[in-house]
Amino acid sequence: MTTSTSRAVPPRHRSAAGTRRRKPVRRGRLALAIILSLLLLAAAGAGWVYLKLDSDINTFDAGGLSDNRPAAGSSKGENVLVIGSDARNDGNAALGGGDVNDIGRSDTAFLLHIYADHKNAVAVSIPRDTLVTIPPCKLPDGKWTTAQPDMFNAAYSVGETRTGNPACTQNTVESITGLRVDHTVVVDFKGFAALTDVVGGVKVCLPQNLYERDLNPHLDSRGKLLFDKGEQKVSGQKALDYVRIRHGIGDGSDIGRIKRQQAFVASLLKEVKDNGLSPTKLLPLADAATKSLTVDPGLGSAQKLISFAMSLKDIDLHNTKFVTIPWRYQGSRVAIVEPDASDLWAALKADRTLDGKDASGKKKATPSARPAAIPTPVSGEGIAVTVYNGTTVTGLAAKAAAELTAEGFTVTGTATARSQDHATTVIEYGPDHKTQAQTVARAFPGAAMQPVPGADINVVVGQSYKGGATAAPQPTSVPKDVVEGARSADDNPCSNLTYG
Template sequence: MSITSSRGTQPSRRRGGGRGSPEGEGGSGDPGGGTRSGARDRRRRRARRARVALLVCLSLVVLGGAGAGWVYLKLNGNIQTFDAGGLSDNRPAGSSKGENVLVIGSDARTDGNAALGGGDKDGIGRSDTTLLLHIYADHKHALAVSIPRDTLVTIPPCKLPTGGWTQAQPNTMFNAAFSVGETDKGNPACTQNTVEQLTGLRVDHTVVVDFKGFAALTQVVGGVKVCLPNDVYQKDLNPNRTTQGALLFRHGEQRVSGQQALDYVRLRHGIGDGSDIGRIKRQQAFVGSLLKEVKDKGFTPTKLLPLADAATRSMTVDPGLGSADKLLSFAMSLKDVDLHNTKFVTVPWRYAGARVAIVEPDAGELWATLRADRTLDGADASGGKGHAPKKPGPATHSPAPVSGKGIAVAVYNGTTVTGLAAKGSATLTASGFTVTGTATALSQNHLATVVQYGPGMADRAQTVAKVFPGAQLEQIGASRINVVLGQAYATDPTPSSTSASVPSEVANGARSADDNPCANLTYG
């Protein structure tokens, strides 16, 4: 029995360890079967750890993807678009390789904005500031042109909430376009129509930002540097106060955000001459500082998502930017635009009583420069992304050939320049138009060229306008087409050889986004 018992226990000892070893001690440097068993155990433990790590990684990827998807859904839910059906059928052709973005600052008091800006929460939407941002084709340069809200323009026919369209409104304040229809959200399409007619440039995108969106942006970037020439008090922001009130801003450079940033850009009195033009200068400096803060944070999706979330909560855009993918893709396309090459100017202007008039031919030359994708110093920035701008030099602008077959036009000289109607007539005839007659206009103080047209003749009028870059369209009651030549055409009567350069006073007054907030700042 003892032998049987001994034989019966041997397999047990082999499984537990090496021969002649106590159970559980095999494998510590022993070249026998215990070493192979221990190695298998270690491999199994490593495999289990690898599987656990892989599962953790996969879980993080899934959760990360779900998080990104949630963020995109949230952004998509934030974004509001306006009705593109309100855009004119007579839009300028896309004559530039770059992009034009219309940025409208709305002072609507709805959706909590009244708490930030005061005023009646039931009031209609109004535009407080407007600029046209031209992004050059090389994606390294940009030019923002401010249009004063009191500028006298012709507001073209615009769509009403009822579905009908208004008549053209000549000699009307520019910011009235946003209020057409008198809705609380405003009329971005009407403002876009007005800018396209005024400039002859096709607007690729329109963005409306209200008080809340603006304040949120400044908070996300951690504040924006500004500079003031003197202390500013509550009464300066609200002249109706009977007392000076609390100190809002101290003299000198400081960082502002939220409500304080909004007060700064809205401030008109208490600095300089209290004019809207002076305020525009401060707003340009502010936007430049804001862009610098955004660039310093980095143009990556991770950095842009918080900015996008803040902006889209109170932003209305055209359908072309109406999704998170489109909006972020557009923002990423701007990452190489250089701050020093991002310039701010105001459309050439002069006072017309209490209002502002656009100065021609200066403004026409500015729009021609943008159409030709040339910078303020004359450099060619149309080479496409990744191409360096060519050295400054004389430029030519060659518009596509225009066929005027079957279109009858009467030509009027709206200036004191002798023989201008004859020159305009010759230009039209060369393109196949039928000129029914020439004469002197009733008024000889026209600055811009105007193409007048009757009902149902908008398409033909648009064709006529292509012969005179920068021409304005004006609907009239009579069934005919008139061209009233302005000083812009008198200065450059040969559009085929238009010099793409801006007046020196416009270029010299430009501000760069990287300028010191306390340097070269005019307060009016």
């Protein structure tokens, strides 16, 4: 038997070399077992971390999103709505003061467009006092409101709950811009303060000393010194105070405060970038943020949040821009300026940067033998429109009117628009005519949709219109005022100290 033969082997054949040959095998197996154990422990640890983060994330009801949303997939880029909530519940009153039972409001909001090439991004701020038409939104009892004109920040307060209504704000942004919002993130006072603490503070720059009365103008005296003049780092409560100050700096307007907030977010991004966008660095940020974040279900897990953050790692700071929606004062409120706003949205939809570059990430088209797709005919039966010429090209409104009539639309008249510098055709409509206006827009590929309180349906023909319902839209450019007012994330924090 093999066993007995083995036992009969003389001792001299069990050489020292033979013994050493077997030992590495045992050590190798032991090392492999240790490595596997460590990997399992690491995986279990990561799982525990993700589970912990997941338990901190709040999501809002996606059932409150409109059924009549802009089409998805028109661009490979993404649009993320970021809302700063001034809700005082859940411990936020300790940082912001006020009544813990007060309803939630949106104190600030911007739409972040991440270009399809994932190397460029632009954040468009929407002033809270902007006059808009708030579309139908879902109430806590499940009923839906009717469309109504109001200020932009009123959308977040629909339903008057302490947690606010992020879905209604998202519906409103989609209605204003014609862009589909892929994700929505709400950050409250606590989340904001925690983020600034984790990155070790954020650089800001003050043109003058600021005092307590600059933050709260109702005080009888200027109070304690809050900030020294010049460059400094702020975090926690001081960071929150900085972005909330309005009256004691610049012209005291909300527009000025928006510029300051843009500079702050730019500085925050720089700190995050400098610290490194690795999972190790992101986990503490995620831990701080998720405790006070409310997100849409599409970002409702730690893995999704961190994966999304990692997808932004190649965006250069200089290519991250901050702008404000084209605006003008209308009394004490803010009105959206057209056609500038529609031109901006059209450029983002086409993934064109502020300086006009193509950031779609698509390769240049090569000649193809495939025939072009035949467009679906548009039926305008029962739809009345008025056509305005928004260009200096004589007869363009009449030409568009003739083509609309041929498609079955009822043209109630033609006229010259109030301005003749429209780059893009704009379809204006009242809140009760949105579905019909969308049919009209199909006759003008690339046209922007613009809700106008009290309007019927107006077609303001722009320079992109070349005649023919199937004419291809021309590349759009961002209005000059928007480009000149842009801020890059790598700008010096001490530039433009007056902020309005």
